Amino acid sequence: MKRTSFADWQCSVARTTDLIGDWWTPLVLRDASRGTTRFDDFQASLGISRNVLSQRLERLVGEGMLLPRPYSLRPPRQEYLLTEKGRDFFGVILAMMAWGDRWLADGEPPFPLRHTTCGHVTTPQVTCAQCGGRLDLATVEPAGPADPDRERRPGARAAP
Structure with missing residues (x-):
């Protein structure tokens, strides 16, 4: 089943859900906020498969929430550090x-x-x-448009 993207919605909740709306991403960020930085440590803590962890780390790097930094040249290894954007997610x-x-x-x-x-x-x-x-x-209470994305939702009817 194809996942619906909320990346273009105006709602911040929808956009955040688009970024972290799977089982693993919030847990990767939770562990990073506790000081976990290395791939093997994330994997051991979460019990997550290597390919899924690689995908989540790549996405978080691409979104600017984690910064990869080499810590070994042989074999090549990197650690993942929270950026300001990633550290700010701690409130969530x-x-x-x-x-x-x-x-x-x-x-x-x-x-x-x-x-x-x-x-x-x-x-x-x-x-x-x-x-x-x-x-x-x-x-x-809302101080602006109550639901700017109403028309985007499947099954939503136009406002009267």
């Missing part, structure tokens, strides 16, 4: 983690986080860049 990982800890974890979160600035164990949350208040469905 934190949001996924917070949701999973609340709705999917059996008991305590499997990987608690400590905020190094204050030293407290914390739960990630999304906050307003202006006032610091928590953002959730009850406190956010």
Whole structure:
């Protein structure tokens, strides 16, 4: 089955899904954010096949999220470092983690986080860049077009 591309949609959620919308890409980025840089280490951590891992790393390099850097000439080997764009994805990982800890974890979160600035164990949350208040469905509304990609979705009818 051919995968639908969302790369040309105006919606940032759709475009992000187009980039990370498979099982492995978010996990590769999660491991990279934990300090994994080498192919064999990604493979051992994830249990992913070599060809799938190669494809995911190539895509993340092409998207500017990882930067390959040689660390051995014989045999030729490279490590993969997060770029600024890749490091910025950590907020997405934190949001996924917070949701999973609340709705999917059996008991305590499997990987608690400590905020190094204050030293407290914390739960990630999304906050307003202006006032610091928590953002959730009850406190956010569209400030622009509600659904610029409505016409692109299969089965969508034109707006009245």
